[in-house]
Amino acid sequence: MTTITRFYGFSIIFTVICLALGAWYGWESTQTVGGTLAMLWIIVVLSVLEISLSFDNAVVNASVLKEMDEVWQRRFLTWGIAFAVFGMRIVFPLAIVAIAAGLGPIETINLSLNDPKEYERIVSSAHVGIAGFGGAFLAMVGLKFFFDQEKDIHWISVIERYLARFAALPAAEIAILLLILWGVSSLLTPDEALTFLVAGILGLVTFIAVEGISTILEMREEAARLQGAVVRSGLGGFLYLNILDASFSFDGVIGAFALSNNMVVIALGLSIGAMFVRSMTIHLVRQGTLAQYRFLEHGAFWAIIALGAIMLVSAKFHIPETITGLIGAVLIGFSLWWSVRYNRNAS
DSSP: OOHHHHHHHHHHHHHHHHHHHHHHHHHHHHOSHHHHHHHHHHHHHHHHHHHHHTHHHHHHHHHHHTTSOHHHHHHHHHHHHHIIIIIIIIIHHHHHHHHHHTOOHHHHHHHHHHOHHHHHHHHHHTHHHHHHHHHHHHHHHHHHHHSOTTOOOOSSHHHHHHHHHHTTSTTHHHHHHHHHHHHHHTTSOHHHHHHHHHHHHHHHHHHHHHHHHHHHHHHHHHHHHHTTOOOOOOHHHHHHHHHHHHHHHHHHHHHGGGTOOOHHHHHHHHHHHHHHHHHHHHHHHHTTHHHHSTTHHHHHHHHHHHHHHHHHHTTTSOOOHHHHHHHHHHHHHHHHHHHHHHHHHHO
């Protein structure tokens, strides 16, 4: 079995199914070959963009997933995809519109299919709250990695060593995030500032809650191990990974409207990308890539901090998705090159 079929076989089958659905939907909607091909092209572009923008997500997922047993790794790839695809790429935008417009589920679906421009407008109008929640959660994920006194491997030493020492102050990363939230909110109108602050605080609370659940589960497992029981669980990591994936997908869902305002096309394109990101995560874990490339994980977490900061600032300023993706790609690329150089010098 080749590496491609072993790690990406399911994703390839999933892609074929999504493209087949896209072709059927395109033909039913346009009744023309040109219209159908145009829809398929947008689906392909959206999937490629989702993959390129989410490579840092795959690396961070792998850093958590490597601590989980194979059963939970498989559950992340199978059960989790239902949350990633149906939850974040389909239900999430519909829920935003339903809440913002005060519509029922059926009315919201009808609006998305029959009046896509109005659907896009309502989803985009919720960007300030999404930016606050997703940006806060991602910023905390990145800061938590570097604010660690026990961390002894550093890539950008001048900064990372300082942050590790600064971690001796309790909740230092939370204080930094709250100051950033306040700073960005001061640039917004009073109504938007309130929405942004509430969403940001909820993002912070969500991160703390997930960390708390993970810690409780780990403590229970450790107690069971001390009593001689065999423990092979990963529920805490599973919850953490799915919320992390949700935070990553917020900006992608909003940005997808730059290419299409058709809910079906967006859902199919982003779903293909989400599936491949999960396959990449499993590939990184099984091949031991994080262990082979010493600083790759660091690059991914710096990319997450950058993405979190961009999401927070985007509440006031529009930042093209290309720039977001480019920053992440550059950081991960540099960390990979630095890792290769380190391995060459060490051998």
